[in-house]
Amino acid sequence: MVSKALAMIVIHIPGRGVRYIERDELLWFRKAFDSEWKGALLLQLSTDRIYSTESVNDLVSKFSYAQVPVVQLTGVGPERVLGWLDQPVC
Numbered sequence: 001m002v003s004k005a006l007a008m009i010v011i012h013i014p015g016r017g018v019r020y021i022e023r024d025e026l027l028w029f030r031k032a033f034d035s036e037w038k039g040a041l042l043l044q045l046s047t048d049r050i051y052s053t054e055s056v057n058d059l060v061s062k063f064s065y066a067q068v069p070v071v072q073l074t075g076v077g078p079e080r081v082l083g084w085l086d087q088p089v090c
Helices: 056-065
Strands: 009-013 017-021 026-031 041-045 049-052
Touching: 009 056, 026 056, 041 056
Parallel strands: none
Antiparallel strands: 009 017, 009 049, 026 041, 041 049
């Protein structure tokens, strides 16, 4: 039996392809802008950027199963520069 920590993660990419990545390759991912690839997710890997046709929840499940910590970062409001400042931006 293969350890979850050693298993390759299968990422579905546009064009019905797949890409296998190591669990330590992922740096971050986000929804792609329409100008990049409408409806896709952008994954920043240690050596490359790839696009996925999967949902955020699907990728979170895959990386969590492979024991890769995943945290959700939210956007900031117009009254805050980086979200943690105590003083509103004038």
